[in-house]
Amino acid sequence: MLRLRSVCRVALAVLSAAWPSTGVCDSVEATKWAIATGHPAATAAGLAVLRDGGNVVDAAIAASLTLGVAEPYGSGLGGKMVLLYHDATTGKVSCVLALCPSAAAMDVERFTELPGAARKYGYHAVGVPGLPAGLHAAYERWGTYPWAKLVAPAARLAEEGIVVSEEMRELWAPHQNDLANDAEACALYLLNKKTPPVGAKLRNADLAETLRRFADHGADGFYRGETAQRIVDAAQAAGAPLTSADFSGYKPRFTEPLAVNFNGHRVYSSPAPLTGGATVLAALRASEHMQGPLPIERNADYIDRFGRLLRVLYPRVTREVADTPEAEGVSWELLSEATLRSVAHDAARLNPDPTALDPVNALRDREADEGIECELSAGTTHLVVADAAGNMVSLTQSLSLHFGAAVVAPGTGVVLNDSMSNFATGWRESPNYAGANKLARSTVSPVIATRDGLPTLAVGLPGGQRIPTMTLQIVADTLGARVPLEEAFRRPRFHLRRPITAKQPKNLVDLEEGATEEELATLRRELAQLGWATERKPANGLYFGGGNAIGYQPGGKLIAVADTRRTNSADGD
Incomplete structure (x- = not known):
């Protein structure tokens, strides 16, 4: 195993407005x-399983559960997950969806009339956790x-x-x-009601016991008996509609992932x-129907190309992709090829300037009402595991916002999700409008790619609304422009904001800091000439997240890349 922790400080001068790689x-x-996860403890747990004879799914499960402890703000037993698995023997890519449905007894009118904060924090924001059932079903x-x-x-x-x-x-701090505001969460995750300082050690004996019940009884150890009852009791005491039947009846979905062909790969x-997968895949394939080769650098032309595609795709995905029959x-x-050719055509003739007539993307006033996951602090993490035989897991897990609903049921130690905040509540015709026993949308976008039936890439990133655009950049760079995986992760990122109200601009691009003032000013000026407004964002894990990936290299070698914008860690043998 060869470890390379690298920083590139040399500007790639293909065009003046290209960012230098500074990550x-x-x-x-x-x-x-190889394995890469959101925390060194999770990476070590997964690698130990591989070394002891477990397979990549086993390793992913051990890493996932450890990650939920090590990063309590990002994921855990109280949240959701989406797992993609490539089976080297069959060549099949399978998907396990374990999202967080609303209660069967949800009063939709009452929920939509709640103040925004009550749909975001507290037990009314909590859906039935999916991650424990998803992991056990995969096992x-x-x-x-x-x-x-x-x-x-x-x-x-x-x-x-x-x-x-x-x-x-x-x-943590935000x-x-x-x-x-929650006694249990405060006792476990704050010190004197303040964010714990660097170096503080936080123990969670209740969570250890909850995990041991899960170890002893599998899914039943979470969805039936003491753990489920404690969560239900706390929810009902707060007036929320969750019941024991919601827990005991929970089942994850085994389903087919979406897929497109892109530059000789099946992605x-x-x-x-989930809206993220459709957005990433549609933009990738539609980009091949646009004139000219994909720019190698993330310069103004690159941002303009994908910005136009995303402008066309955002409202279409909003209208069509949700938990509906x-x-x-x-x-x-x-x-479909016909649709994506049309998307590329519309993108080519679109004027990004919001003052220009925009017949392609005209939205009704509330059509973009998407819920809270579009906010800054979406709490998500990703892990990847692969072996030399070609077995591969790409797994994203989340609480929706960081620390989810910011509540912990007494005696469980489990931070609970706030997936209900992802429902639309202002536009009744939205396919994502709140409903009983329904799954809210999510931008989660784990990716696996193959070529001629053999795996080439597994990748995923956290970041709420930013997940599809950041995933798109990594996949387009590595599979399209053949940029080395490490370099693709080091590059500064951009994000075209997805409006969540009709009054918000549709042409605002966030640029991650990673260049000199002069270089960034040049890039912003070139984008302005093309019709894009821009804002600067700091180069840290809060806004643009982190992410992890594994790629297969010529000769069968694996390379695992962990993005250290967060606490990510890679290892292998």
Whole structure:
């Protein structure tokens, strides 16, 4: 195993407005297997399973559970997950959807009339957690390692405690007041009602016990009995509609991922009701129908090209992709060659300037009402595992916002999601309008790519509304422009904001800092000439997230890349 922790400070001068690569990534070359996750403890847990004879799904489960302890703001037992798995024997890519549905007894009118904060924090924002069931279902289908041994590292870490790092504290601090409003969350995740300092060790004995029940009884250890009852009791005490039947009846979905062909690869991502996969795949394939080659650098031409495609796709995805009976067919129709040629045509004639007539993207006043996950602090993390045989997992897990609903049911230690905040509540005709026993949309976009049936890439990123645009950049660079994986992660990022009200601009591009003032000014001037407004964003993990990936290199070597904008870590043998 060869470890490369590298920083590139040399500007790539293809065009004056290209950003120089200034980020840092943790890179590992391996020959047997590789893993990259959001925290070193999770990476170590997964690698230990691989070394002890477990497979990539086993390793992903151990890493996922440990990650939920090590990054309590980003994911955990109280949240959701989407898992893609490439089986080297069959060549098939499968998807496990384990999202967080609303309660069967949800009073939709009452929910939509709640203040925005109550749909975002507190038990009315909580959906039935999906991650525990999703992991256990994946294990029952593909796992080989003893189940209890997969859960043990997470339980041990919860008991021993996690150490707060600078990167973690940066993600923690904005939610200090939210956590302080819940006695259990405050006791577990604050010190004297303040964000814990760097170096503080936080133990969670209740979570350790919850994990041990999960280890002893599998999914039933979470969805039936003590854990489920404690969560239901706390929710009902707060007036929320969750019931024991919501928990005992929960089932994850095994389904087919969406897929498109792109530059000789078959690229797979998340299906409906997730919007991220459709957005990434449609933009990738439609880009091949536009004139001229894809720019190698992330310069003004690159941003303009994908910005135009995203401007056309955002409203279409909003109108069509959600938890509806028609969603599967609509999603595949969106990815048809005829549709994507039309998307490319519309993108080419679009004028990004919001004062210009825009017949392509005219939205009704409330059509863009998408819920809260579009906000700054979407709490998500991603992990990837692969082996030399070609088995590969790409898994994204989330609480929606950082620290989810900022509540912990007494005696469980589990931070609960706020997936209900992702429902539309202002436009009744929206396919994502709140409903009972319904899944809210999400931008989660795990990716697996193959070429001639063999795996080439697994990648995913956190970042709320930014997930599809950042994933698009990594995949387009590596599979389209053949940029080395490490370089693709080091490059500064951009994001075309997705309006969540009709009054918000449709041409605002966020630019991650990563250049001199002169270079960034040149880039902004060139984009303004093309009709784009821009804002600067700091180069950290709060806005543009982190992310992890594994690629297959010539000769069969694996390279794992962990983006150190956050606490990500890569390893392998």
